[in-house]
Amino acid sequence: MDTYELIRSRRKTLALELTRDGRLLVRAPVRLAKREIDRFVAAHEDWIARHLAKQAACPPLPPPDSPETEVLKARAKAVLPGKVAYWSQVMGVQPTGIKITTAKKRYGSCNSRHSLCFSCYLMRCPEEAVDLVVVHELCHIREMNHGPGFYALLERYLPDWKERKKLLH
Incomplete structure (x- = not known):
């Protein structure tokens, strides 16, 4: 890939x-x-x-209007x-709260106090994908990272999570 936008900051890693x-x-x-940056980009072609x-096959939905x-x-x-x-009871976890936002870049999050946040735009996705995001965030109550333990937990409750993830847009 020849063209990219370079953003330098006081970070320690490349992304x-x-x-x-x-x-x-x-x-x-x-x-x-x-040259190190170019090498990194080439290694990830x-x-x-x-x-x-994947982006070309599934173009983003137009942004919703206010209504x-x-x-x-x-x-x-x-x-x-x-x-x-429902899923809290199935998984044996208890979030401290639920908040609905208008976040555009992520469908859900879980903070260190186990409070869950969901974007209202998640409602544009199929129900199977909504369940995935809910279970994903509830898994963070037990595993606050995306390591092997997190994915083992996700797999335990939603063995088809990879297929469901494809339904997110």
């Missing part, structure tokens, strides 16, 4: 990010040589190509607490 509009961002430490193809956002918020407030209660 790749594909934006929704298909631009490749490379985040790099301030003092790292350009397969990953970049795979994700660009649609309000409908999605209302639906999230009606649906998500019940799903969280």
Whole structure:
């Protein structure tokens, strides 16, 4: 990949990010040589190509207007607490709270105090994908990372989580 946008900061590692509009961002430490960055990008060409193809196959939904956002918020407030209660009981975990937001980049999060946050835009996804996000965030109550233990837990409750993940848009 020849073209990318380089963002230097006081970080210690290199990272790749594909934006929704298909631009490749490379985040790099301030003092790292350009040739090292180019080498890193070249080493990840397969990953970049795979994700660009995935993006092209599933274009993002148009951003919702204000009335649609309000409908999605209302639906999230009606649906998500019940799903969280159900899966909490199945998994034997208890979140400290649930919040509905208008986050555009992530469907859910779990903080260190075990409070869950969900984007109302999750309601644009199929129910199987919604359940995946709920279970994913509840797994973080036990495993606050994305290590092997986290994925073993996710697999235990949703053996088909990889298929469900493909339904997220």
